[in-house]
Amino acid sequence: MFRLDNKVAIITGGASGIGLSISRLFAKQGATVHIFELNIDQAEREADLINANGGEAYFHKVDVSKQKEVKKAVDKIAKENAIDILVNNAGIAHIGTVESTSEEDFDKVFNVNVKGTYNCLQAVMPHLKTKGGVILNVASIAATVGIPDRFAYSVSKGAIYTMTLQVAKDYLKYNIRCNSISPARVHTPFVDGFLKKTYPGKEKEMFDKLSKTQPIGRMAKPEEIGSLAVYLCSDEAGFITGCDYLIDGGFVKLNN
Template identity: 75%
Template sequence: MFDLNGKVALVTGGASGIGLAISKTFARQGAQVHILELNAELAQQVAEEISKEGGKAQAHSVDISKQADVVKVIDAIAAEQQINILVNNAGIAHIGKADTTSESDFDRIYNVNIKGVYNCLFATIPHLKANGGGVILNMASIAATVGIPDRFAYSTAKGAVYSMTLSVARDYLGENIRCNSISPARVHTPFVDGFISKTYPGKEAEMFEKLSKTQPIGRMAKPEEIGALALYLCSDEAGFITGCDYLIDGGFEKLNN
């Protein structure tokens, strides 16, 4: 089950955090993984790690906020291989309320978390249509549907990703393109560790425990758990699923009282 042999997958932000887990999981299941990443050196390092582990991966340096660059990279991949899967994972975080979020910060979140997803959809969908179909998976968040304190711009962006998922799923039913999204709660990534150490110096252990306990299940998710759900949704076994958002939140949305 969940065999991706012969599949070609694009993973944006595929060299760190959740994206890294998805890249490695897909490669382990036989996919040819193309890592689209702003950090070219890190992407190459991950591609080499995957190759050493017996997988197939290539690194591509691209700023997903720039449409011409995205189209150039994805067209070049499509000229060599038939693209089957797009995972829109790349994104950036921001802390702030509506009246404390600067215009420049709001634009930065928009350019990466909304426009970046759109750019990848714009560049990839024509190839999926030409190939007879495929799968798109977008990384949303519980912030799209739950009021999270101090996450105004981020929540706005993830709400847009959620809506784009529904729109794309509906528009391309006839082209055999499935589109779903995943909405994680807190996931233990290097970003979380960096945020805690920067924001709460000297209280790292205490704050990690506090943030972990905001999930009713009592801990943060592991990136590999998100990768496993991504694998299922991009596999042939999920062939009857489209237009759905999957919570993977340790009970955060439904069980928090």
């Protein structure tokens, strides 16, 4: 079950954090993985590791905020093989309230998180329409609940949540499914870097504190997010579209 044999998948931000786990698990389940990344060295390294472990992966230097770059990469892939799956994972975070968020920072977050997703959707859709396919967007619990000091990030993820519903509605007739997943805190290298920079000398204390904000008592593992992504993009999830899946250790429903 949950195999992705003979599927061609594009995964944005697929060489680090949650995206890397999705890339690895998709390849393990039989998909041919195309990693879109800004850091081409990291993308090449991770693609090589996937190939060395029996998977099939390719890397592409793509800035998702640049429409021409996205379209060029997508069209190149589609010319060789039909695209079956798009995972819009690429995104950046930002800390700040509406007052402390500069216009430059707001634009930067939206260019990557929102425009980047739009660019990938627009580029891939003509190819998916020919035979159907699956789109999975990575949203966040911040799309539906208030998170302190996450104004721009939360608003951008709210856009991803709404975009998921709109695309699912518009492309039902083309046999294209579109869903999103909304993680709470996930233990990625980004978290470790944030703690080291923001709380030097208190990393362990703050890590434990942040972990306990989830009722389950810990952060998610990237591979747990990846496993949900595998299911939602598999044929077994063929009756699911227009849904957002919380994967949050009880944060939204039990944190009261």
